[in-house]
Amino acid sequence: MEDFVVPVMQQNTLSSQVIRFLLGLISEKRLKVGDVVPSEVKVSEMLQVSRGIVRESYRALATVGVLSVQSGKRPRIREMDxxxxxxxxxxxxxxxxxxxxxxxxxxxxxxxxxxxxxxxxxxxxxxxxxxxxxxxxxxxxxxxxxxxxxxxxxxxxxxxxxxxxxxxxxxxxxxxxxxxxxxxxxxxxxxxxxxxxxxxxxxxxxxxxxxxxxxxxxxxxxxxxxxxxxxxxxxxxxxxx
Amino acid sequence: MEDFVVPVMQQNTLSSQVIRFLLGLISEKRLKVGDVVPSEVKVSEMLQVSRGIVRESYRALATVGVLSVQSGKRPRIREMDxxxxxxxxxxxxxxxxxxxxxxxxxxxxxxxxxxxxxxxxxxxxxxxxxxxxxxxxxxxxxxxxxxxxxxxxxxxxxxxxxxxxxxxxxxxxxxxxxxxxxxxxxxxxxxxxxxxxxxxxxxxxxxxxxxxxxxxxxxxxxxxxxxxxxxxxxxxxxxxx
DNA sequence: CCGATGAAACATGTTTGACAGGTGGCCATG
DNA sequence: CATGGCCACCTGTCAAACATGTTTCATCGG
Structure with missing residues (x-):
């Protein structure tokens, strides 16, 4: 209905959009294996979505082998598995x-x-x-x-x-x-x-x-x-x- | 340090365990494309974990293309994509x-x-x-x-x-x-x-x-x-x- | 001056509770 | 019998909180 406040997030579920955002980030910044990506809270503030959603996205990317997320450590790009x-x-x-x-x-x-x-x-x-x-x-x-x-x-x-x-x-x-x-x-x-x-x-x-x-x-x-x-x-x- | 209280849930994250549980369920019950899997809350009660965790797992499996989850609908097994x-x-x-x-x-x-x-x-x-x-x-x-x-x-x-x-x-x-x-x-x-x-x-x-x-x-x-x-x-x- | 120690800052892991909105089936009313 | 509305169930999302593991850095002792 409204398209004046939030410019990017609109069509799919928020999680999918966050996932696309992260993949885009990786492509755009030419990140390599071992590089770190922003923390969950950072992205959560950046995109103005709750941390739960961002968490879902990170876990999804971890499941497909893109990211390595471990407690306490910063999430990193993982090697193809x-x-x-x-x-x-x-x-x-x-x-x-x-x-x-x-x-x-x-x-x-x-x-x-x-x-x-x-x-x-x-x-x-x-x-x-x-x-x-x-x-x-x-x-x-x-x-x-x-x-x-x-x-x-x-x-x-x-x-x-x-x-x-x-x-x-x-x-x-x-x-x-x-x-x-x-x-x-x-x-x-x-x-x-x-x-x-x-x-x-x-x-x-x-x-x-x-x-x-x-x-x-x-x-x-x-x-x-x-x-x-x-x-x-x-x-x-x-x-x- | 301690190994006397929690017997089962210990090494991996809960999400991973829920994912394995679901994949095992699919294998065990011989579920085919189009079949429904238990809802998030059902699994959450079944495994005694919070719904947020179960949600993460469902979304991860959806990202991998295993499940199709849509608002209101029951999650279903998706075709290979x-x-x-x-x-x-x-x-x-x-x-x-x-x-x-x-x-x-x-x-x-x-x-x-x-x-x-x-x-x-x-x-x-x-x-x-x-x-x-x-x-x-x-x-x-x-x-x-x-x-x-x-x-x-x-x-x-x-x-x-x-x-x-x-x-x-x-x-x-x-x-x-x-x-x-x-x-x-x-x-x-x-x-x-x-x-x-x-x-x-x-x-x-x-x-x-x-x-x-x-x-x-x-x-x-x-x-x-x-x-x-x-x-x-x-x-x-x-x-x- | 240097190194070890400790705590604070920061990261993820998990829980609880709540509300909105979509979907499908049940039931009562016409 | 048909159709409308209603309700139960589902996912989507948010917020606040606490637990636990890691990193960092300043402080203290040598």
């Missing part, structure tokens, strides 16, 4: 909006490309880390819980070698929601033959990347996704929804 | 955690795979929509603002033909943060030669997908990303950070 993306996917899966196979479909192509880019962008240290992670896979049988962790470490090492934060984030995020169902599936139903195949495939992946052979790396990762994992998928062992 | 992902990427870009080229690197591979999967999973209607979207690209010059919209529509049509919500969501989300910088870039610096090339490439994409030729589709999309766009990228015209 794969867990919020992972929660997003996990939630989508929990509400049956996506299923495990669809996640695999996306993961396959992203990890294939990650392997390719790792052959191009990876430093020698990156490749060494990948090789070490690959070696550690021989230390445990597939049924061992530790093996899953080593497998995870290998794929993460590949993702890091890409030197593109998006790949690191998304690969971590897409892996998390499948972790437990994978553990169960692999623990229960893997035959000796499949186990040997899986280990051999991982060796191929490591070797291809370390030789900076993009084509072979891509192919190896593709097979890694196609052969054993999708077999489990089709058996219905890996099931997330 | 690409805008929250887009905001995530936009925020990462705004805080210089990622740059435009890294987004393109991810987009290229995802959209390539989308084209491949579209040839496999797309229905005849899907392909018809893709063809129509492709035709409309000839109606405007590249410099026209409407052309960008048609280009967007084409890529979205391809994403939809995959029949995997993750592809729809991520392609939409990755495109949004680049939209404006692309608009400027294309408007200002595209030569006639490049323009013809771009349009021809789009025709190739449409034709390949409609012929269900996965290899050609993938190749066409790859070139679409490699040739004109990366040229703009290298010139520094498209710049997001």
């Amino acid at each position: 794969p867990t919020v993306l992972a929660q997003f996917f996990a939630y989508a899966a929990a509400t049956s909006q996506i299923n495990a196979q669809q996640i695999f479909e996306l993961r396959r192509v992203i990890e294939m490309q990650a392997a390719v880019l790792a052959t191009k962008n990876g430093t020698d240290e990156d490749l060494m880390r990948i090789r070490e992670a690959g070696k550690r896979l021989h230390d445990y049988p597939i049924s061992h819980p530790e093996w899953i962790a080593c497998d995870y470490a290998l794929h993460i090492a590949i993702a890091d070698a890409v030197h593109n934060p998006l790949f690191q984030i998304i690969i971590r995020a897409l892996r998390a929601p499948l972790e437990e169902s994978m553990r169960e599936g692999i623990e229960s139903q893997v035959s000796i033959h499949t186990e040997i195949h899986i280990v051999a495939l991982h060796d191929q992946i490591v070797e291809a990347i370390c030789n900076r052979d993009a084509v072979a790396a891509s192919k190896a990762i593709e097979e890694h996704f196609n052969a054993p994992v999708s077999a489990l998928l089709k058996k219905g062992i890996i099931n997330i929804n | 690409p805008t929250v992902l887009a905001q995530f990427f936009a925020y990462a870009a705004a805080t210089s955690q990622i740059n435009a080229q890294q987004i393109f690197e991810l987009r290229r591979v995802i959209e390539m795979q989308a084209a491949v999967l579209a040839t496999k999973n797309g229905t005849d209607e899907d392909l018809m929509r893709i063809r129509e979207a492709g035709k409309r690209l000839h109606d405007y010059p590249i410099s026209h603002p409407e052309w960008i919209a048609c280009d967007y529509a084409l890529h979205i049509a391809i994403a939809d033909a995959v029949h995997n919500p993750l592809f729809q969501i991520i392609i939409r989300a990755l495109r949004a943060p680049l939209e404006e910088s692309m608009r400027e870039g294309i408007e200002s610096q595209v030569s006639i030669h490049t323009e013809i090339h771009i349009v021809a490439l789009h025709d190739q994409i449409v034709e390949a997908i409609c012929n269900r030729d996965a290899v050609a589709a993938s190749k066409a999309i790859e070139e679409h990303f490699n040739a004109p766009v990366s040229a703009l990228l290298k010139k520094g015209i498209i710049n997001i950070n």
